[in-house]
Each structure stands twice: as structure tokens, then as C-alpha cells.
Amino acid sequence: MSDEPEHSTEGIPAYDPQAIETKWQRIWDEEDLFKTDEDPAKPKKYVLEMFPYPSGDLHMGHARNYTIGDAVARQARMRGFDVLHPMGFDAFGLPAENAAIKHNTQASKWTYRNMDQAKATMRRMGFSYDPDKFIETCSPEYYRWGQWMFEKMWERGLVYRKKSPVNWCPSCKTVLANEQVTDGKCWRCGSVPEKRDLEQWYLKITDYAQELLDDLDKLPGWPERVKMMQRNWIGRSEGAEIDFALANDDGTAGDTRITVFTTRPDTLFGCSFFLLAPESPLVPDLVAGRPEEAEVLALREASRHVSALERQMGDREKHGAFTGRYVINPANGRKLPVWVADYVLMDYGTGAVMGVPSGDQRDFEFARQYGLPIIPVVVPEDDPLATQLAGVRDTRVTDVPWDAARDAEGVLVQSGQFTGMTGGKHSEAAKAVTAWLAEQGIGRPTVSFRLRDWLIRRQRYWGNPIPAIHCDHCGIVPVPEDQLPVVLPENIDLSAGQNLADVPEFYETTCPVCGRPAHRETDTMDTFTCSSWYYLRYTDPHNDKAPFARDRADRWMSVDNYIGGIEHAILHLLYSRFWTKVCRDMGMVDVDEPFTNLLCQGMVKDEHGETMSKSKGNVVPPSSVIEPYGADTMRLSILFIAPPEKDFSWDPKAVEGCNRFLHRAWRVVCLLAQSASVDARLDPAALDEAGAELFREYNRTIAKCTHDFEAMQFNTAISAIMELVNAASAYLNATEGADRDAALCQYVAMGIVCALQPICPHWSEELYHAQLHQTGAAFNAPWPPFDEALATTDDVEIAVQVCGKVRTHVRVPRGSSVADLQQVGRTAAARWIEGKTVVKVIAVPDRLVNVVAR
RNA sequence: GCCCGAAUGGCGGAAUUGGCAGACGCAGUGGACUCAAAAUCCACCGCCGGCGACGGCGUGCGAGUUCGAGUCUCGCUUCGGGCACCA
Numbered sequence: 001m002s003d004e005p006e007h008s009t010e011g012i013p014a015y016d017p018q019a020i021e022t023k024w025q026r027i028w029d030e031e032d033l034f035k036t037d038e039d040p041a042k043p044k045k046y047v048l049e050m051f052p053y054p055s056g057d058l059h060m061g062h063a064r065n066y067t068i069g070d071a072v073a074r075q076a077r078m079r080g081f082d083v084l085h086p087m088g089f090d091a092f093g094l095p096a097e098n099a100a101i102k103h104n105t106q107a108s109k110w111t112y113r114n115m116d117q118a119k120a121t122m123r124r125m126g127f128s129y130d131p132d133k134f135i136e137t138c139s140p141e142y143y144r145w146g147q148w149m150f151e152k153m154w155e156r157g158l159v160y161r162k163k164s165p166v167n168w169c170p171s172c173k174t175v176l177a178n179e180q181v182t183d184g185k186c187w188r189c190g191s192v193p194e195k196r197d198l199e200q201w202y203l204k205i206t207d208y209a210q211e212l213l214d215d216l217d218k219l220p221g222w223p224e225r226v227k228m229m230q231r232n233w234i235g236r237s238e239g240a241e242i243d244f245a246l247a248n249d250d251g252t253a254g255d256t257r258i259t260v261f262t263t264r265p266d267t268l269f270g271c272s273f274f275l276l277a278p279e280s281p282l283v284p285d286l287v288a289g290r291p292e293e294a295e296v297l298a299l300r301e302a303s304r305h306v307s308a309l310e311r312q313m314g315d316r317e318k319h320g321a322f323t324g325r326y327v328i329n330p331a332n333g334r335k336l337p338v339w340v341a342d343y344v345l346m347d348y349g350t351g352a353v354m355g356v357p358s359g360d361q362r363d364f365e366f367a368r369q370y371g372l373p374i375i376p377v378v379v380p381e382d383d384p385l386a387t388q389l390a391g392v393r394d395t396r397v398t399d400v401p402w403d404a405a406r407d408a409e410g411v412l413v414q415s416g417q418f419t420g421m422t423g424g425k426h427s428e429a430a431k432a433v434t435a436w437l438a439e440q441g442i443g444r445p446t447v448s449f450r451l452r453d454w455l456i457r458r459q460r461y462w463g464n465p466i467p468a469i470h471c472d473h474c475g476i477v478p479v480p481e482d483q484l485p486v487v488l489p490e491n492i493d494l495s496a497g498q499n500l501a502d503v504p505e506f507y508e509t510t511c512p513v514c515g516r517p518a519h520r521e522t523d524t525m526d527t528f529t530c531s532s533w534y535y536l537r538y539t540d541p542h543n544d545k546a547p548f549a550r551d552r553a554d555r556w557m558s559v560d561n562y563i564g565g566i567e568h569a570i571l572h573l574l575y576s577r578f579w580t581k582v583c584r585d586m587g588m589v590d591v592d593e594p595f596t597n598l599l600c601q602g603m604v605k606d607e608h609g610e611t612m613s614k615s616k617g618n619v620v621p622p623s624s625v626i627e628p629y630g631a632d633t634m635r636l637s638i639l640f641i642a643p644p645e646k647d648f649s650w651d652p653k654a655v656e657g658c659n660r661f662l663h664r665a666w667r668v669v670c671l672l673a674q675s676a677s678v679d680a681r682l683d684p685a686a687l688d689e690a691g692a693e694l695f696r697e698y699n700r701t702i703a704k705c706t707h708d709f710e711a712m713q714f715n716t717a718i719s720a721i722m723e724l725v726n727a728a729s730a731y732l733n734a735t736e737g738a739d740r741d742a743a744l745c746q747y748v749a750m751g752i753v754c755a756l757q758p759i760c761p762h763w764s765e766e767l768y769h770a771q772l773h774q775t776g777a778a779f780n781a782p783w784p785p786f787d788e789a790l791a792t793t794d795d796v797e798i799a800v801q802v803c804g805k806v807r808t809h810v811r812v813p814r815g816s817s818v819a820d821l822q823q824v825g826r827t828a829a830a831r832w833i834e835g836k837t838v839v840k841v842i843a844v845p846d847r848l849v850n851v852v853a854r
Numbered sequence: 855g856c857c858c859g860a861a862u863g864g865c866g867g868a869a870u871u872g873g874c875a876g877a878c879g880c881a882g883u884g885g886a887c888u889c890a891a892a893a894u895c896c897a898c899c900g901c902c903g904g905c906g907a908c909g910g911c912g913u914g915c916g917a918g919u920u921c922g923a924g925u926c927u928c929g930c931u932u933c934g935g936g937c938a939c940c941a
Contacts, residue, residue: 225935228858232937239941262941275941316939343939353941361855362939450940569936640879641866647934654866654880661879664894704870716868719878726878799874804922806874842921847873852921 012674013770015666017630020766025123033777034085034128042082046556047073048535050564050572051088051135054114055095058121060604060612060650061565063622067638068601068712069563070127074758075709077128078783084556085128086538088135089115092143092527094172094188097462097494104495107462111138121622125631126761128779133541137530138462142537144485145547146529147467149579151478152586158204161476164347165279165304166200166455167193174459175200177526178452179233179571187571195304201457201466201523205578209234209449212577221597223645226569233570235450238426239263240434242354242443244274244327244336246286251335253328258282261349261448264359265437266429268331269395269415270377272367273355274338276323277346278303283323286338292324296340303342318343318366330442331433332395332416341366349448358400373398378423380410389413391420454575456526461492461499463524471511471518480512486520500524531572532579535559535594546588553589561712562595563644569600599712602647609649620650632760633659639714639759662763665725665752671732672749673771677742684790690734691741696793697727698748702786705755714759721755728752746772751784800825801850802832818843825849 028034049069052062066087073085089111096107103110115136122129135142153159167176171191175198180187205212213234216227239262245253258274276283278300287293299321320341327336336355343362344353357367357374367374375398379386389397395414409424417436421429437443457466465486467479479486489506492498500506500522511518533547540552564572573595580594605611606618613619625634637658642648687695701724708717728748732740749772757764757778768778796814798821799806810828812821821843826833829851836853843849 225858229936232857235937235940237940260941264941318939341939343941345940348940356941360941362941365939448940450937566935643867646867648866651866651880657880715866716878719868722878797874801874801922804920809874840921842873844873848922850873850921 012667012670015663015763017632017662017762021124021126021630021632021762024762024765025126028126028128028777029123032131033779034130035132036084036130037082039082040555042080044084044556045073045076045081045561046084046559047076047561048084048086048538048559048563050562050568051090051531051534052118053090053093053095054111054118056114057117058622060620060622061601062118063125063634064601064604064638064644065563065565066122066125066127067635068599068644068714069561070125071635071639071714071758072561072563072709072712074128074761074779075783077779078754078757078781080782084133084538085130086133086135086541087122087127087129088133088534088538089118089137090527090531090534091115091136091138092463092524092530094174094460094462097460100462100494102495106490106492107494108138108490111462124626125622125634128761133538135534135537135541137464137527137534138488140485140487141542141544142534143464143488143530145537146464146525146533147479147484147486148481149533149547149583150525150529151467151481151484153203153582154478156582156586158207158582160202160204160453161199162202163197163199165195165197168196168198169193172460175455175457177455177528179454179574200455202453203456203578205454205575206449206451208578208581209236209451210447211581212451212574215577215593219593219596219598222595223598223600226566226573226598226600229569230574233451233574237263237448237450239446239448240265240430240437240443241350241446242268242330242437244330244352244354246338247326247328247335251326258327258352259350260352260354261446262354263425264356264423264430265433265443266412266415266418266421266423266427267356267359267377268329268354268433269412269418270356270358270375271329271331271334271336271354272357272373272375272398273363274327274336275320275341275344275353275355275366276338277344277351278340278342279346280340280351282352283340286325287323290324292322296321296323299340299342316343318362318369320366320370322370330437330440334395337372339366339370347452348450374400375414376400377412377415378410378429379413383410386411386413393417393419454526454578456529457523458526459499459523461488461494461524463527464488464530465500465524466521468521469509469511469518470521471514471516473516474511474513474518476521477511477513483512488524528571528575532575533583535562535576536580536583536589548588550588550590557589557591558594558596561597561599563599563601565603566600573598599644601644602642605647605649607650607652612650625655629655629659630762632763633662636662636718636760640718641715643715644712661722661725662760664729665721665756666763666767668725668728668732669749669752669767670771672728672745673767675732675737675740675742676746676749676772678746678773680743680746682741682743682747687741687744688739690731691744694727694731694748695744696791697724698751699786699788700791702751702755702784703788703791706783706786709758717755718759721752724748724752724755750774754778754781754784757781796846798846799848800828801848802829803852804850806848807832814846816845818845821845821849825851829853 047069049065073083076083091111096111099110100107167181169176169186169191171189172186176186176193181193185192213236216230241259241261243257243259246256248254283300287296299319318341320339323338323340325338327338329336355363357363358376359378376385392414393416412418412421412423412429418429418432421432423429434445465488467486469477469479471477489503492503507520507522509518509520536548536553539556540548543549576594583589610618637655640658641654684695701720704720705717753764753767761779765778768774794814795811797809797811800808800810808828810824812824822841825841833851833853839852839854841851
């Protein structure tokens with residue numbers, strides 16, 4: 001046993017991750033090496049990871065997210081890009097407020113303490129962020145410009161106020177945007193939101209619905225899954241609006257018209273009743289003074305109290321009430337009863353629906369329940385009814401003993417002049433009916449979106465104040481630009497239940513228009529407004545004249561690689577796309593889309609595949625790996641164990657394996673260095689067989705690595721480097737010191753050290769200097785050179801198949817012709833084709849030859 | 855209900871996009887070194903049969919296209935995800 005654990009018997013220094021990591025982190029800091037070059041002569045690359053919410057120290061999910069981004073950024077630097085790689089904190093938000101209440105402190109203190117801790121961990125991980133570009137969204141220098149942009153949107157008509165029933169989270173004591181209610185629950189705390197009628201601030205994201213949908217097709221670098229989720233969320237439906245006249249009591253058509261939206265105008269003749277949403281403002285007048293009034297109003301009242309969750313998870317039993325009123329079907333003059341039904345949504349379409357039970361499952365169920373007629377109008381061609389009613393234009397069958405709504409594709413029957421046409425969504429009949437309605441002036445083609453406007457008002461303290469002033473005389477007016485920012489007061493007693501409405505020094509002000517005493521808005525903006533444009537601010541973080549200068553933004557945008565969790569597939573990524581488009585329309589930046597390539601990394605789960613959570617007690621903190629093994633082992637493990645977009649289970653054994661590899665590779669590099677010469681020129685022609693083999697492996701590895709980094713397939717890039725280390729080790733075993741090619745040893749060692757630099761930067765940096773005698777920083781070194789043509793041998797082993805089964809192998813010169821291969825194949829396959837007739841021989845150069853015999 | 859993915863050894867995962875399935879690593883087995891252990895190094899490592907050379911089977915299931923299918927087509931199964939009374 002050695003008394004000197006620092007040195008092996010071969011005089012090789014031990015790999016001591018703690019010592020070298022501390023050392024290089026200090027040097028990187030002291031020499032400010034991560035500063036962005038800002039060299040316009042170089043091609044730019046903007047690499048960005050979704051900035052964290054500082055709720056505590058970083059967890060494994062963060063470590064994975066940032067390791068991926070750092071590897072991309074570091075490799076891009078080596079490949080000669082001018083790289084922007086910034087970091088910051090999404091620092092406003094409710095958890096800070098809750099923590100402040102719980103610990104009787106200030107939200108800002110809690111936030112800054114957590115940010116300091118997270119920053120220390122980022123530094124300990126060796127992430128290469130430009131410290132000069134740091135952003136904290138809770139600093140006035142940043143949120144000032146959020147307020148400024150809010151006011152610019154206001155000027156452009158993209159901000160409006162509306163009183164409407166909204167989702168109120170009783171536990172977070174604030175309203176939620178549509179996007180923030182998932183599975184009928186609050187996205188943050190899981191409580192079931194209530195409906196409340198409140199005056200709200202909205203951003204008009206629906207103005208951009210069509211473009212947000214269309215431009216998804218301009219994003220080939222986004223995962224299909226995320227684009228699909230956004231398409232779903234935007235929910236575009238093509239259809240028609242149709243006006244129905246309200247009938248007078250004598251059955252004639254009156255002057256009042258009620259409009260419905262439908263995607264199936266082709267089923268208009270099958271409409272047998274008419275539906276209104278319970279919340280529809282038309283309802284009270286329709287039933288006023290009628291015998292049905294009480295029942296209808298009772299239903300209206302009852303549905304007000306149905307929460308989002310009940311609506312979602314409930315038994316879905318439909319409740320309806322007849323209003324005693326009728327409308328006239330514009331297609332055939334039929335009198336249709338008007339019902340109020342709780343399955344009709346007020347905030348989609350027009351809040352009124354035509355009931356076609358033969359074509360719609362929900363209408364069918366409703367008709368069954370309340371004994372309303374079911375008129376078949378679109379019938380599958382192989383259905384007996386299609387024969388029975390073929391060509392029938394008027395309504396003969398008004399009830400069908402069906403068990404469910406039929407497949408609503410087929411041929412039209414009982415549909416007047418449209419009878420015989422093909423029905424369905426976007427069908428011939430749908431178009432014809434719509435065109436006819438438009439001619440009559442009682443309908444028009446329409447597009448309807450599921451996307452709603454973005455409700456941005458939050459009744460909370462720790463956020464960006466809405467820069468508005470309520471004046472009794474002038475109404476609601478924006479805070480003048482030269483008075484921005486509206487600064488959030490920090491000394492507020494949250495634990496005593498205070499919020500901004502309890503701070504007169506904050507809300508008491510004067511009206512900027514008339515000068516009379518006025519009242520500041522005391523609500524703040526949704527924190528997603530802060531994260532919707534931070535990537536633009538990074539391009540020009542210290543600008544105090546504007547959110548960012550146009551030339552800075554144009555230089556860096558779009559983000560080339562954006563990396564973050566799938567949980568933001570809709571919220572943050574949709575809002576950011578919207579915000580970028582608004583900035584573009586305001587002439588602030590020249591791009592349509594903020595993120596060219598998006599990578600959604602998978603989750604980090606525990607050994608048993610369970611999600612890590614404090615309540616389960618199965619959280620593996622990054623420190624538990626960094627302390628025993630070092631940051632480089634941590635980074636290597638994260639990238640090696642699974643491809644970035646897949647979930648991976650934390651496996652302590654695999655981490656040990658990665659650490660073992662770094663020790664082995666360290667030793668191999670040191671041994672190569674002992675036989676290496678820094679000055680010797682590599683002459684591939686002069687290499688002996690073992691050397692040539694290693695040189696081929698080198699070229700193969702670096703070529704594969706280069707390609708895999710491009711595709712962000714770090715796991716296979718690392719495999720390739722492992723193979724190169726194995727090959728170098730084999731070379732060292734097969735040769736004596738004197739026979740080794742000194743130039744080759746240096747060349748291969750440099751290849752290993754540089755190819756691993758983006759992943760294990762400290763390990764790499766130490767070897768680069770101490771063993772390979774290089775100056776400057778390894779992460780600024782050029783990416784190792786390679787030549788794919790030198791990765792191959794002169795002859796190649798090909799498979800010989802007989803009828804598709806591999807039977808043997810033969811070596812042939814690389815590039816042998818098909819004719820030669822066919823000959824070689826017949827000879828090699830002789831054993832297996834004896835007594836058979838060769839039908840044909842297929843040859844794939846450098847791969848295989850397949851002899852087909854019967 | 856509608857719309858997306860995914861399925862490969864004991865495990866994590868490879869496979870030049872139709873051309874030798876299982877790279878690389880983990881776990882395991884045997885050996886070297888050691889008084890011993892750890893560490894390290896060497897070898898083996900899909901399943902079945904055989905002492906063996908070798909043979910058969912094998913990428914969730916069933917068909918199909920092809921000289922050749924993990925990869926393409928059709929039909930299922932299971933798991934995961936998104937939307938959901940959206941007319």
C-alpha cells in the first residue's frame with residue numbers, strides 16, 4: 001500500500017475533484033472568463049435555460065436543466081461562436097409571500113437569501129454564466145420595463161378591463177388565468193377555484209390567436225408534443241354563425257335574433273331544439289313573468305355555484321329547463337323550443353347552441369332525457385335509414401330509436417335542397433349551407449378559438465405593481481412614463497395580513513390628468529408577465545432608457561437553444577410567443593418567434609421511478625453527489641444516464657460508474673501525456689499499426705461527438721469518448737514507451753480532454769494545463785479537429801447472408817463493386833447453398849451481400 | 855370521447871434512418887493482484903439446446919410489403935401525456 005495516496009506508483013497525480021474544482025472556479029471568477037465576447041465578427045449563439053424561481057436551493061431538475069445548457073454553451077464557444085449564456089431569477093411570486101408570512105420576515109429577504117444560495121450552487125456546478133447579464137425580476141431596474149411595456153400595450157388597445165366570472169383560488173387568495181387551472185385545480189396549490197364576479201385586467205392574447213397557431217409551423221426545432229399542446233390549447237374551430245329569430249307568442253318570427261355558433265351547419269335541418277347557457281344575459285328577459293320563470297332562474301342560480309372541478313369531474317348529468325319560448329329554424333321554418341341547459345358554455349362561441357341530437361352526443365343525451373325529437377339528417381351510406389330516406393327532402397322521420405348519436409359522417413337526408421350531399425365537418429354540405437345562409441343574410445362563416453384573453457391581475461403583494469391610477473373624475477389612467485417605475489414598498493407586514501391596499505403611502509397619489517387626489521391600483525401583475533420577456537432583456541440588461549435596444553435584441557434574438565421543463569409547454573411558452581409578437585409589432589425587435597430550438601428535458605426521478613418530493617422524503621439534493629464525487633461526475637452522470645428529453649431514474653451505482661470513468665480517463669490522459677511531445681508534428685503516414693488504429697478511433701470519435709452535440713445527444717457522445725479512452729488504453733497496453741508516437745499521444749490526449757470539456761470542465765481544464773502544457777482556458781480552446789475520411793480502414797468486414805440470415809463474414813477492400821461482392825458472396829455462401837439454385841444476389845457495398853437461393 | 859407519444863437483455867440505453875440487434879455504461883459471473891478485503895486490471899455476459907464447433911428463437915401482440923423490418927403499412931394490446939359538456 002502506498003503511503004502517498006496523492007500519487008500512484010507511476011508518478012501520476014491522483015484525480016482530486018474537490019481540489020481542482022475549487023481551483024478552477026476561483027480562476028474563472030477572478031479572470032472573469034465567462035464574459036460574453038460581443039464580437040460581431042463571430043456567428044452568434046444564444047443558449048438559454050429557463051430561469052428558476054428561487055424557492056430554495058436548486059434541485060436535481062435544475063441541475064439537469066442547466067447542465068444541458070452549459071454543455072451546449074461551452075461547446076459552442078469552442079466551435080467559434082459568440083455565445084450569450086445568461087442566468088437570472090424569476091423572483092416575484094406567491095411562495096415568497098407565504099414564506100414571509102410563515103417566518104414573519106419580508107418577501108424580499110427570503111427571496112434574496114434563496115437566490116444567494118442558488119447562485120452558490122450554480123457556481124459550484126461550474127456553469128459558465130456571464131455574471132454581467134444577471135437578472136432578478138424583483139429589482140426595479142427590471143420590473144420598471146415590465147410596467148412600461150404594459151402601458152405600451154394599453155396604448156395599443158391590448159389591455160382592457162372587464163367584469164366577469166373568474167377562477168378565484170381561496171387558498172392563494174387571488175384570481176387565476178385560464179392556463180393556471182389544470183384538472184380543475186389551481187396549478188400552484190391544488191385547491192379548487194371558485195367562480196367570482198370581479199373587474200379584471202386582461203391582455204388581449206386572442207388578437208394573436210391565429211398567428212400563434214400558424215407560426216407553430218415555423219418551429220421545426222420544437223418538440224411535436226409541445227406544438228400539439230399549444231394547438232390544442234388555442235383550439236381553432238371553423239364553422240358558421242347562424243341567426244335564429246325569436247318567435248312571437250302567435251308563432252310568427254319576431255324581430256329579436258339569437259345567434260349560435262356551430263361547426264356543423266350541414267346538420268341545420270336536424271335541429272329540434274335551441275339552447276342557451278344558464279349565464280346568458282338574454283335569459284331573464286325571455287322568461288320574465290312567465291310560468292317557467294322560477295324553474296329557469298333556479299337552474300341559472302344553481303349553475304353559478306358549480307365549481308370548475310365539479311363541472312369537470314362531475315357526473316356530467318345534464319340539467320335543463322324549458323323557457324316557454326320558441327325560435328324559428330331559418331332553414332325550414334320549424335318552431336323550436338328554447339331551453340336553458342347547463343352544458344352550454346357562456347364563454348365559448350355565442351353562449352347559444354342549436355340542438356341537433358342526431359348528430360351530437362351531448363344533444364342526443366339531452367334529447368333523451370327531456371323527450372325531445374331526434375331527426376336524422378346525416379346518415380352513413382350503409383345505414384338502412386339511408387336507403388329508407390334516400391332523396392327525401394322534407395321531414396318524415398322525427399324520432400329514431402337510436403342508442404347513441406350516429407357517426408355524423410354520411411349523406412344528407414330530410415334536408416331540403418341540400419338532400420343527397422355529403423355531410424360532415426368541412427363537407428360539401430357544410431359549405432353549401434353556409435353559403436346559402438350568407439346569401440340570405442342570416443348566417444356567415446366564422447372561426448372560433450378556445451383560447452381566452454390572459455387575465456393578468458393578481459390580488460397579491462409580491463409582484464410587479466400594475467401602473468394605473470384610479471381617479472374619480474378621470475377614470476383609470478396610466479402612470480406617466482417619467483414616473484415609472486411604481487416601486488413596490490418592501491416594509492410591509494405580511495404576517496399581519498397586510499397587502500398593498502393597507503399601505504396609504506403606496507396607494508395615495510394624485511391624478512396625473514387633473515391633479516386631484518387619486519388612488520393607485522393595488523394589485524400586481526401575474527408573475528408570468530415577468531418571465532414573458534426576460535430573454536429579451538438579457539440582450540441588453542443594463543439599459544435604463546428602454547427595456548432593451550433594438551440593435552442588441554436583433555443581434556442576439558432568437559434564442560438558438562432554449563431548455564426547460566415540459567410543465568411550461570403552454571403557460572410560459574405561449575405567453576412569451578405572444579409577448580415577442582407584440583414587441584415586434586411595436587418595432588422593438590425583428591423576430592416573429594422567440595425560441596428557435598426548444599428542448600424539454602425529462603424529469604429526474606428517484607431510484608424506483610417515483611417523482612422526487614419533500615413529502616415523500618425521497619429528494620436527492622445535488623450536494624449529495626457534488627460532495628463525494630465532484631461537480632464533473634454530477635454533470636457527466638446527468639448527461640450520460642439518459643437522453644436529455646427522457647425521464648431518468650436516479651441511480652447511485654451509475655453515478656459511481658461515471659466517477660470511475662473520470663478516474664480511468666484521467667490516468668489514461670496522464671499516461672499519454674508522459675509519452676507525448678507538445679512540439680512534434682503528427683504524421684499519420686508514419687504511424688505503426690497500433691497507432692493507425694488509435695488515430696482512426698480518434699477521428700471516428702470526434703466526428704461522432706461533433707454530430708451528437710449538434711443533436712444534443714450527450715449520452716451517445718459520452719459513449720464515443722469512453723470508446724476512445726478504451727482505445728487509448730489498449731494502445732498504451734500494446735506499446736512500450738519508446739514505440740509510442742509522441743505526437744499521436746499528445747493529439748489523442750488533447751482530443752479526449754477537449755471533447756469532454758463541455759461536460760466535465762474542471763477535469764478538462766486541469767489536464768489541459770498540468771498535463772498537456774497548454775495556456776489559456778480549455779473552454780476557449782478550439783474544438784478538436786477531425787477528418788471523417790481518416791476514420792476508416794482500407795478493407796471492411798461485410799456480412800454474408802443467405803436468404804436474409806447472416807451466415808458468415810468476409811473481409812473485402814473498401815468500396816468493392818457490386819459485381820465483385822456478388823462473386824465473393826457466392827463463394828462464401830457455398831456451404832449453405834449447396835444443391836440450391838441461386839435466384840439473385842443483392843450486394844450493398846461495404847455492408848453486406850445477400851445470396852437468395854431456393 | 856378526441857388528439858399525441860412510447861414499448862428493444864436483469865437495468866439505463868445504442869443501432870449510420872430499410873442492411874450484421876443489444877454500442878457505451880450499470881448489475882452479475884470467473885480470473886489476476888492481496889494474508890484478506892477494498893480499489894484496480896483481464897475475460898465472459900439476450901434466451902433455449904449442445905462438452906463442443908454449431909443450431910434454433912429473439913426488438914409489446916397479429917398480419918402485410920421486401921432479397922432483407924427494431925425501423926415502412928394495416929389491425930390490436932399496454933403504458934405515458936395533452937385537451938375535454940369547446941357545439
